Amino acid sequence: MQRALARVNLAAIERNAARLRRELGPRVSLCAVVKADGYGHGAAPSARAALAGGASWLAVATATEAAELRAAGIGARILVMGALSGEEVPVALAAGADVVAWSERFVATLANAAGERKVCVHVKLDSGMGRLGTRVRSEAIAVAGLVRAEPSLELAGAMTHFATADDDPGFVTEQLARFEPFVAEIRRLEPGLVVHAANSAAVLRQPASHFDLVRCGIALYGLDPMNERAQDWGLEPALELTSYVAAVKAAARGDSAGYGRRFIADRETSLATLPIGYADGIRRGFTNNLDVLIGGRRHPLVGTVSMDNITVEVQSTPAGTSAGGEFPVRVGAKATIIGSDAEQSQSAEDLAARIGTINYEIVCGISGRVPRAYHRDGVPE
Numbered sequence: 001m002q003r004a005l006a007r008v009n010l011a012a013i014e015r016n017a018a019r020l021r022r023e024l025g026p027r028v029s030l031c032a033v034v035k036a037d038g039y040g041h042g043a044a045p046s047a048r049a050a051l052a053g054g055a056s057w058l059a060v061a062t063a064t065e066a067a068e069l070r071a072a073g074i075g076a077r078i079l080v081m082g083a084l085s086g087e088e089v090p091v092a093l094a095a096g097a098d099v100v101a102w103s104e105r106f107v108a109t110l111a112n113a114a115g116e117r118k119v120c121v122h123v124k125l126d127s128g129m130g131r132l133g134t135r136v137r138s139e140a141i142a143v144a145g146l147v148r149a150e151p152s153l154e155l156a157g158a159m160t161h162f163a164t165a166d167d168d169p170g171f172v173t174e175q176l177a178r179f180e181p182f183v184a185e186i187r188r189l190e191p192g193l194v195v196h197a198a199n200s201a202a203v204l205r206q207p208a209s210h211f212d213l214v215r216c217g218i219a220l221y222g223l224d225p226m227n228e229r230a231q232d233w234g235l236e237p238a239l240e241l242t243s244y245v246a247a248v249k250a251a252a253r254g255d256s257a258g259y260g261r262r263f264i265a266d267r268e269t270s271l272a273t274l275p276i277g278y279a280d281g282i283r284r285g286f287t288n289n290l291d292v293l294i295g296g297r298r299h300p301l302v303g304t305v306s307m308d309n310i311t312v313e314v315q316s317t318p319a320g321t322s323a324g325g326e327f328p329v330r331v332g333a334k335a336t337i338i339g340s341d342a343e344q345s346q347s348a349e350d351l352a353a354r355i356g357t358i359n360y361e362i363v364c365g366i367s368g369r370v371p372r373a374y375h376r377d378g379v380p381e
């Protein structure tokens with residue numbers, strides 16, 4: 001039994017990629033976003049599964065993430081979407097990654113670092129996200145012109161990113177209205193470049209945003225970009241997070257559990273301790289505020305989430321133990337935090353709703369201390 005374990009179904013990721021591909025026209029490519037260690041699912045295994053399901057590009061946020069995919073033997077085209085410092089540029093270029101530019105200065109840095117390589121550059125317009133990219137179309141076109149003028153650089157793409165594809169289609173339309181004239185102008189410079197804008201939510205809800213390539217992260221992992229119910233979109237959650245019952249003990253009325261005594265038993269009960277805590281990604285905000293599935297039933301997490309442990313109230317009879325003096329759950333029983341147990345299930349979206357965040361943050365927050373185990377529909381990889 002592992003103290004904490006994230007089991008990842010690569011067949012589900014492959015099917016989610018195929019599901020997303022079905023939303024796309026035959027000439028639109030799928031780029032699998034595997035930054036942040038594949039949203040906590042493992043970057044290289046997730047990338048391979050997405051490629052098997054019909055993705056043809058990969059995207060990451062950082063130069064190191066691109067280098068790690070290459071070190072894992074992945075040869076697919078990789079786009080580094082994030083800002084790169086002068087120090088990071090050589091790492092991205094050594095990985096043979098495409099990079100994003102929006103300033104003339106950065107184009108000069110790229111040209112200096114390119115050496116013998118041909119570096120593929122995507123120019124980013126900030127059409128309303130207010131993050132990376134330039135808001136000024138003429139500036140973006142000037143950057144594109146500079147890229148074309150540099151023999152070591154190739155103008156490979158034009159891109160933008162949506163701020164509200166998950167909840168405000170009206171603003172997506174506004175962003176498209178700003179992006180489209182830029183696309184028309186840059187295509188005149190370089191007719192063959194790859195135009196891309198859509199994230200998962202836009203792929204599912206805004207066909208007009210698909211252009212030549214879409215960049216999908218969250219939906220690949222079977223999570224709902226709208227943070228509600230992934231099944232409604234035909235997506236299959238790929239990750240299950242479990243721990244186990246390491247200890248179980250009776251508690252009398254007035255006994256407390258955990259730091260700060262934030263749980264005090266108001267009756268005789270039984271408490272199980274699971275060796276998983278905030279250092280594994282069970283955020284402290286789940287204090288007295290989460291269910292854990294054990295033996296096909298839901299049990300409340302009680303008391304404060306510690307670094308390495310949580311406590312769950314597992315009482316099933318008023319006396320805290322069953323008639324035979326046995327505890328209602330046995331030491332060694334599997335405890336599911338994300339996933340299903342018999343009729344019960346709990347999703348990353350359910351966890352997110354408990355603490356006012358999004359499913360992205362829940363899965364990305366599963367720490368490196370938690371081993372990942374890969375399987376395909378139950379068959380270990």
Ligand SMILES: Cc1ncc(COP(=O)(O)O)c(C=O)c1O
Binds near residue numbers: 198199201217218
């Ligand atoms: C620039 C960019 N494109 C695409 C994505 C993928 O978004 P999603 O996971 O919502 O599909 C991200 C992720 O945040 C991103 O930063």
